[in-house]
Amino acid sequence: MHMVEYGGVFVTTAWKIWSSQTDSQLVKDFDQLQYLTQDFKNILGSLEQDDPASSSTEALPDRNRDLLKLGAESRKICEEILGSLNKIGNSTETRAKKRKAIQTAFKLTWNKAYIAELQTKLDHVRSQLTLQLVHSLRSDAAKSQETQQEILGKIAQDTEHLTKRVDLALDFGLGTASVDFITQNLGGRRRWQVKESLKSAILGALYEPERDENAIQPTTFNVPSRRSQTLKEKVLSKLAYPDMLLREQSVVEAHHNTLHWIFQREKEQDRPWASFCQWLEESDKQLYWITGKAGSGKSTLMKFISQPPASGSPSTLPEGSDNQPRCAPFLRRWAGNQPLLIASFYFWAVGSPMQRSREGMLRTLLHELLKQAESEMIASVMPESWEALYLFDEDPRPYSDAMLQHMMSRALQFMSTSNKICIFIDGLDEFQGGHGDLLEFFRAALNVHRIKMCISSRPWQIFEDAFQNKPSLRLQDLTLPDVKAYVESTLHPDPAFALLRALEPSFADDLVDNIATKADGVFLWVCLVVASLQKGIKAGDRVSDLQRRLDQLPPELEALFERMLDGLDPEYLDHAMQYFQLMEASLSISPPNVMVFSYADEEDEAFAINFPVSPIDQRILENVRDMLKKRLNSRSMGLLEITEQLSTSTNVLVNASRCRVRYLHRTVLDYIASADVKERLRVRLNRVLHQRFDPHLRLCSAQLAFYKSSLAHNAHALDSNLDHVEELEFTKKALSSCLFHAAQVQGTGLPSMIRLIDALDAVYSKSLVRSHHQRALQLATASAHGINRVMSHLAYQKASSSRERLFRSLIIRHEVVEYIRAKTQPRRWPTPPANGTRKLFWLSKRVFARERDQDLARDVTALPDLDWQLYDAVMAVSPCLPMIQLLLEKGADTQYEYEFKNFSTEKGTLWEITLAAFMIVFHEEPQLDGARAQVVRLMVRHWAPINRGSITKALQIARSLRQMDKYRSKPFCAAIEHHLKMMKEEA
Structure with missing residues (x-):
């Protein structure tokens, strides 16, 4: 060696x-x-x-x-x-x-x-x-x-x-x-x-x-049992992601005495739906489809089926089954003597991107299945990960969607031979992606493996076509008794309604029936209407007033939302529109927690800049939550609400992060996001806001304030010798979210954004003085460089040499282009003459300037600002083309030489390294519209040399990075040279 x-x-x-x-x-x-x-x-x-x-x-x-x-x-x-x-x-x-x-x-x-x-x-x-x-x-x-x-x-x-x-x-x-x-x-x-x-x-x-x-x-490795359990925990930790169980936990629990009919055995002629109990118990039918209108309670039913009964709730299940999912006793008749594994996933359109993606589904299902399996099963399902973990105690390769899908197929293949598996997937209509591809994945899994799968969705045509011959039920046709039970149990305990019922008993009973009939099985509509009627009852409305109120409420959800917002005072409607914009701007990350949302509601531009670096007190958290709950009710008429994820933690930061603002229902998002609705509300306000409201600027400010609080919690945990891994995660997320929103700010908000990021820079740099941030520094920097792991040390060397440079690296990684535009000075090249020798003069001067600084460039920490920033931008996992173009336009040089270590010392210009990265990607998937190809195209436009020397050096780097000879073939080299010449002609 x-x-x-x-x-x-x-x-x-x-x-x-x-x-x-x-x-x-x-x-x-x-x-x-x-x-x-x-x-x-x-x-x-x-x-x-x-x-x-x-x-x-x-x-x-x-x-x-x-x-x-x-x-x-x-x-x-x-x-x-x-x-x-x-x-x-x-x-x-x-x-x-x-x-x-x-x-x-x-x-x-x-x-x-x-x-x-x-x-x-x-x-x-x-x-x-x-x-x-x-x-x-x-x-x-x-x-x-x-x-x-x-x-x-x-x-x-x-x-x-x-x-x-x-x-x-x-x-x-x-x-x-x-x-x-x-x-x-x-x-x-x-x-x-x-x-x-x-x-x-x-x-x-x-x-x-x-x-x-x-x-x-x-699978033949001899792993000690203690070590085996440790490796299993590492795999599960890598599969998990933030808020993985948030949707399932936030789904409304079934109301008392509702939905128990799903496990009752009615005669077939009395049942207008396929028996669910029979499907659970029999082996010849694999898929069951639960469909229904928006707001009919599909997610609540899925949770009711797949989770254990709440303590003290009535049950129709066999004795001794209280600590297992309600469906388990029936599934065990299908499983026989084999172990039973149950896993579930809930798509969520208004959650984080992961919660509405195929990746989120695969990660969650793999996590739930492998958690129930023996540790050794992981060696069969994901052998490469198990091998890497056992040999090096780390598995650095990120999971791609294709890898996760392959792992899922292997999990079903190996686990279904000795186990019975039932999977519940809720909200297919809330999946963000191609529904056809997702359905094909389910179809293939059911064809190959003897598993059961229960799926819920709205009755869209694509699902009707896919599940038309499968056992199913239509929820709104079956919930009339449940709706009546909910209305009665909600209104009857109300003293004001009890008084009305004593005076007008027949009307009170008719009111319950009228609500249930008009609801047509849509539980969300029932909840909103009952809340509206309760206001009238408490206000002393007469019978005729209540009947008129009910008659005037539209039966469709969208029309009901419109009526609710139309009843708002213009000032409150103005405020409600800001709230809805904040929620829409958060969709690309995750629903904001109550502290962030409250900070975003502050109008003072300097609020976050002047915000102290101090921890959140539990009493302050509770006061903010209670005050925000009142504002949401009065401004959004309950269309936005606060949900709290179950937690036994005494950590205030953890509790604050798990207390979120969210849409009442996915239908609210669909309604508010409609262009027609936005225009109608704008016209109704009949004016432009007194100042331009930029939700991303507000959220950038809010995340800065929350970041300061999380830093204070980290410092306290460190000083007290407490485990602060969770605090570091929240801090990292607040930092990332602040920069994400900064990247979205445009127009008149840019000066304010730059001031906010300057303030973030100041507090961030100060926090790095504490030694416990050094590991986080290395991880944050290395994660930005994705071409090959052996190059990550170069990024760390550069970043750790300067806190200012580390922060600038984070800015580049999060694509805050306008901040870099404002803070980076252009390189001053010599002014060329006006005659025809302009290009030759310019290039020669540039070469002389480069040679003057070349010795400095041997050490990446001494590179000129423009050049190491271009290096950062190019080496990102997902290169930001506007950032790269900006830096090239400011004079960043593609020809500076960098040194890195593989098995041997390698040196190459950034252009050659970029070309090598393109070659690696192009060899695996020969396309010219990918990110790496676009980076190459940009460099060609800015005078990157196209010659045999550069191509040969790039091939050498590509071979070195991958330790393979597959980049040697003459046709491959010829294809690369041909495409580069085409790019040059286009430029």
Whole structure:
């Protein structure tokens, strides 16, 4: 491995000598080669000790023979390089020659083909070394626990960095211990860099989709039970996401004495729906569809079916089943002697993006299923993750939608053979995406696996077509008795209604019947109408007044919403419109908590800037919640409400974050979001707001204030030696949300936004003085760089050198383009002449300016502001094209050279690194409209050079990052060059 490390340095330096432009740089490069001479002598001496020719290898295992052969190949390469170094001469002789003579002599010994051939050999050794390490680690992991501890014990004896507590070393993984051992002779920063790149290479091999059939499988790993449980918790933690159970917990509980009919066994002729009990118990029917109008209570019914009864509630279930889902006793008749697994997911159109996505559904279902399974099942369902966790105690690869779908298929495949699985999915109509694709996924799962699935949705045509021959029920046809029960139990305890009932008993009874009939099964309509009637009853309305009120209320929900808002005072309607805009602006993140919403209701622009860095008091939280509840009722007429997620925490920050403002129902969002409704309300106000209301600016301010409070909670937890992981998550979310809303601000709100972000910068930088933020600093920065994990150290090096630069990196990652526009000065290039030599003059001056600063550019921390900001923008997981275009227009240079470590030292300009990233993406999916292709196109427009040298270097970087040879084919290279020329012509 050391040969590959130093060989890579040799190749990089050789290429630089070929293209060196200055005498001083050329001498430095030759000095670098001289320094390598002793390194290669040491490596050669070590390799000669393991010469396979000196002993018989027939009795050795195959993998040991392969390693010896690899050693022999490395020895030959080392001799070849050392021989060439001896030909060059010493540093004194080099300095006595002129640059041209030096280059000519070097090129006679090392032509381009020779260097490229050496690179190929190094790539091969690197690739084979990685495969051998992977095979060795897998083999060791499959051995007994005693043998694994013996292996770690031997490593511990020779590795000063590895703890002597072998049991603790096992917690960090065999892979971690092995990489420590392999790199122990490297020093300082280089050791850390090579460790990271070696670990990245091994993880890359573990993640390869085309797994060798003869390879040792993770299911055979001998994992201690305690460690196995720890790995399971890590997998579940990675699958989980914020507010994963919020929707299910916030669904309204079924009212007392309602919905029990779903588990009753009526005669078929008396039942206008397919028996749900029968479906649960029988094995020949897999899917059941619950449909109904908007607001008819589908989610409440799904929750009623799939959750245990509340304590003290009546039950029609068999005795002893109170602590299990209501459906479980019936499903057990289907399951027989096999274990029963139940999982559920609730799509939520007004929740966070994850709560209305396929990814959210897959994560939740996998989490619920694997939580109920044995730890070893994870090794079958997600072998790559299990392997990475066991060997390195981390699984850095993010889960894509395709990966999650594959994991779900494997979960159903392996778990359904020994378990019976029933899945409940609510609100298909609230899914944000292609419903056809989602239905096809369900159809495929049901065709392949013997599972049950209960699905609810509105009666849209696409669902009617998909489920027309399946057992089903239409909810509004079945809930008349439930509606009456709800109205009676709500009105009868009211003293004012009891008095009315005593005076007018027949009218009171008729009123209940009239409400139930007019509701037509829509529970949401019933709730709103009963609340309206209660106001009249409490106000002493006469019988005729109440009847008139009921008659005037429209039976459709949208018309009812319109009537409610029409009854508002114009000032309150103005305020209600602001509230609705705040909610709409929050849709891309998540519903705001009560503190954030209350802060966003402040009109003072300097509110958040002057807000103190102090914790939230429980009493303040309760006062804010109660006051906001009154405002929401009076301004929105109850169309917005506060919901509190179940929590046993005594942490005020946690409780504040789980107390959210949300729409009463998804139908409210649909109504308010309608362009016709917005226009009608604007006309009714008959004026423009006294000042422009920008909801994103208000929310940016609110999140800044909440961020300050969360920082204070973090500091308190740290000073008290308390676990503050949860506080850090809330702090990180507040910071991210503040920057998200800042990026959406436009027009006249921009000066205010810039002042808010300046204030955020000040408090953020001050918080970084505390050492406990350093790990968060590294994670925040590394997560912004997604091309390859081995490059994340470069981002950390740059960011950690300056708190100002770290904050600017976060600004770029969150795409706050206008802040960068205001805060970044353009580069002052020399003014070109007005004649036809303009372009040539401009480019030559730019090259001279670049050479002047090039030594600084070796250290990324010393890069000019424009250039490292462009690096940040380009290396983001999802590059922001407007940000990149802005920085290029301000003069950011694509030709600065960066250094990073993989197995060997790699150097390349940002243009070459960008081109390499495009090649990697293009090879996997040859499209020219993707983000990476657009970045390349922008750079081409700003004079990025299109030549064989750049393409060759980019190919070299691509191969190095992926440790693969697949980027060598001539057709692939020709295609890349062709597309680049087309981009240049377009520019």
